[in-house]
Amino acid sequence: METLITILTGVLVSVATYLILSRSLIRVVLGTAILSHAAHLLIMTMGGLKTGGVPIQGEEIDGSFVDALPQALILTSIVISFAVTAMSLVLAYRTYQATGTDKLNEMRGIKHE
Amino acid sequence: MNNLIVMPMAIPVLAGILLIFLRPYVKAQRWISFLVMIANIGISVYLLSWIQADGIQRLDFGDWQPPFGILFVADSFSVILVLTTSIVTAICLLYAFSSVGKSYENMFFYSFVNFLVAGVNGSFLTGDLFNLYVCFEVMLLASYVLIALGGRKVQLRESMKYLVINILSSWFFLVAIAYLYGTVGTLNMAHLSERIAESGQTPLLTVISIVFLTVFALKSGLLLYFWLPGSYSVPATAVSALFGALLTKVGIYVMIRTFTLLFYHEQQITHLLIGILAGLTLIGGSIGAIAYKDIRKIVAYNVIIAVGFILVGLAVATPEALEGSIYYLMHDMIVKALLFLLAGTMIVVTGETRIDNMSGLIRNYPLFGWIFFIVMLSLAGVPPLSGFIGKVLVGQGAVNSGSYILLALAFISSIFVLYSLLRVFLNCFWGETIISEEDETPMKRGWIIPCVLLAAGTVLLGLAAEPLAIYVQDAANTLMNPQIYIDAVLND
Numbered sequence: 001m002e003t004l005i006t007i008l009t010g011v012l013v014s015v016a017t018y019l020i021l022s023r024s025l026i027r028v029v030l031g032t033a034i035l036s037h038a039a040h041l042l043i044m045t046m047g048g049l050k051t052g053g054v055p056i057q058g059e060e061i062d063g064s065f066v067d068a069l070p071q072a073l074i075l076t077s078i079v080i081s082f083a084v085t086a087m088s089l090v091l092a093y094r095t096y097q098a099t100g101t102d103k104l105n106e107m108r109g110i111k112h113e
Numbered sequence: 114m115n116n117l118i119v120m121p122m123a124i125p126v127l128a129g130i131l132l133i134f135l136r137p138y139v140k141a142q143r144w145i146s147f148l149v150m151i152a153n154i155g156i157s158v159y160l161l162s163w164i165q166a167d168g169i170q171r172l173d174f175g176d177w178q179p180p181f182g183i184l185f186v187a188d189s190f191s192v193i194l195v196l197t198t199s200i201v202t203a204i205c206l207l208y209a210f211s212s213v214g215k216s217y218e219n220m221f222f223y224s225f226v227n228f229l230v231a232g233v234n235g236s237f238l239t240g241d242l243f244n245l246y247v248c249f250e251v252m253l254l255a256s257y258v259l260i261a262l263g264g265r266k267v268q269l270r271e272s273m274k275y276l277v278i279n280i281l282s283s284w285f286f287l288v289a290i291a292y293l294y295g296t297v298g299t300l301n302m303a304h305l306s307e308r309i310a311e312s313g314q315t316p317l318l319t320v321i322s323i324v325f326l327t328v329f330a331l332k333s334g335l336l337l338y339f340w341l342p343g344s345y346s347v348p349a350t351a352v353s354a355l356f357g358a359l360l361t362k363v364g365i366y367v368m369i370r371t372f373t374l375l376f377y378h379e380q381q382i383t384h385l386l387i388g389i390l391a392g393l394t395l396i397g398g399s400i401g402a403i404a405y406k407d408i409r410k411i412v413a414y415n416v417i418i419a420v421g422f423i424l425v426g427l428a429v430a431t432p433e434a435l436e437g438s439i440y441y442l443m444h445d446m447i448v449k450a451l452l453f454l455l456a457g458t459m460i461v462v463t464g465e466t467r468i469d470n471m472s473g474l475i476r477n478y479p480l481f482g483w484i485f486f487i488v489m490l491s492l493a494g495v496p497p498l499s500g501f502i503g504k505v506l507v508g509q510g511a512v513n514s515g516s517y518i519l520l521a522l523a524f525i526s527s528i529f530v531l532y533s534l535l536r537v538f539l540n541c542f543w544g545e546t547i548i549s550e551e552d553e554t555p556m557k558r559g560w561i562i563p564c565v566l567l568a569a570g571t572v573l574l575g576l577a578a579e580p581l582a583i584y585v586q587d588a589a590n591t592l593m594n595p596q597i598y599i600d601a602v603l604n605d
Contacts, residue, residue, distance in 0.1 A: 039287040046295030095269040
């Protein structure tokens with residue numbers, strides 16, 4: 001299971017890298033969103049995938065508990081990445097409105113008006 | 114429980130939320146945000162004396178005992194920086210009152226300044242690595258907005274670059290946190306320090322520490338500073354002064370914290386790397402500072418030189434050098450804010466950004482010119498002013514540990530700082546004035562008073578080095594002996 005998720009993380013990172021290196025603003029934004037989701041999967045995997053019972057005190061469980069912390073971490077991190085993605089989408093839209101292009105190479109050389 | 118520790122973060126957050134509802138009432142927004150900063154100054158002064166009396170203080174949120182819950186830890190180092198942040202922000206706000214204009218003030222400018230300060234103070238005070246990431250993001254989200262506020266094309270372009278580069282570095286931060294958690298199974302900084310010490314910092318942990326180094330190098334502009342001059346030169350003057358004073362300093366703070374508290378076992382690898390990066394930063398920053406004729410670029414490259422200089426102190430890692438770094442951090446926050454304010458004011462009064470097109474400003478604005486002169490001396494490290502003591506201590510540390518190359522680079526870079534600013538001074542302030550008495554833009558009191566206050570700050574910091582020494586020594590002592598921090602958090 002861990003191997004599968006690790007490979008998935010790698011695929012997501014490579015997709016994100018491809019998108020971030022492209023010259024279209026909206027693709028860069030999508031790339032950053034995918035990149036942060038790859039990080040979330042990585043945190044999840046580093047804590048160990050489901051290897052025991054639910055971590056609730058008082059439940060009858062033989063053996064080990066699942067580590068609950070990575071879930072708490074990615075929950076926070078997902079919220080942050082949503083906020084950042086929303087912010088970057090708005091910013092990309094405003095940039096498109098102001099400059100009339102979403103091609104990054106056409107934005108070079110904009111001086112102070 | 115000392116709930117006071119969370120206040121430097123909590124008050125600005127609450128005030129920022131409150132100010133969203135006070136959108137039409139600009140006067141109220143101004144005074145509330147100014148009073149918040151004054152309150153923060155009071156709280157941090159109180160905290161500082163309290164820490165001297167009772168040792169490091171901590172606040173466990175929800176009363177969860179340290180390795181399990183998240184917590185805030187206030188030691189001298191973090192509280193000194195919180196205090197300086199509050200002072201600098203209060204003065205930058207004073208400048209903003211008369212310079213940013215209605216269009217900014219109605220678009221939640223003060224709210225976002227408050228959020229920015231909340232993020233900065235949170236990063237200084239937190240004792241948990243993931244919480245640090247969260248505070249960083251709070252600060253960065255506010256800074257994205259502040260760069261883009263105003264909506265000029267160039268601002269939007271630069272903020273887009275700034276945003277993408279920071280998302281990337283935050284991604285590396287998360288990856289490093291994930292690896293560290295997978296390796297040692299905790300994120301509480303004191304607990305991490307203990308576990309890393311138990312394992313004797315295995316090669317795997319050293320690699321993770323270098324991933325952390327990459328992250329903080331990107332955030333603080335250590336060698337990876339290519340994004341910095343662009344994004345610091347486009348926003349409104351008060352905003353770029355805040356950025357120049359605060360944002361890179363948070364990265365530096367975290368770097369000093371992690372490499373003295375967590376990864377201090379393999380100094381011949383990590384600290385050597387920091388030393389090399391700091392040296393290259395000093396060279397690159399010096400070249401940049403003299404290469405440009407755009408005053409905003411010159412000022413931005415001066416930020417980069419200071420980053421290199423402070424991290425020379427960390428690379429050397431002797432008690433004197435760390436004391437010097439802490440002094441220099443305080444000095445740099447005050448003086449960089451002042452330098453950005455002066456540069457912004459020069460652009461406003463002349464309508465030019467290139468230093469070739471300005472001349473003889475000291476005839477029109479004598480006080481303004483002399484303040485620039487003081488800043489120049491202070492940055493170069495002339496004795497009664499605040500840059501001196503930091504430079505001496507960092508130099509002393511470098512001599513004691515025999516890092517002569519770093520020592521040479523650090524002091525040669527000071528000459529470059531002096532040269533780059535002297536060139537601005539000679540070009541813009543000396544010579545024949547090009548502004549006649551009638552065309553002269555009157556210097557507003559709201560522009561000159563913050564500059565006078567900051568200039569007084571740099572003089573006072575230089576003169577008060579002796580009374581401040583107790584706090585700085587305590588901070589350096591805590592950094593040099595991680596056991597003090599661990600005991601305060603875990604073994605109480």
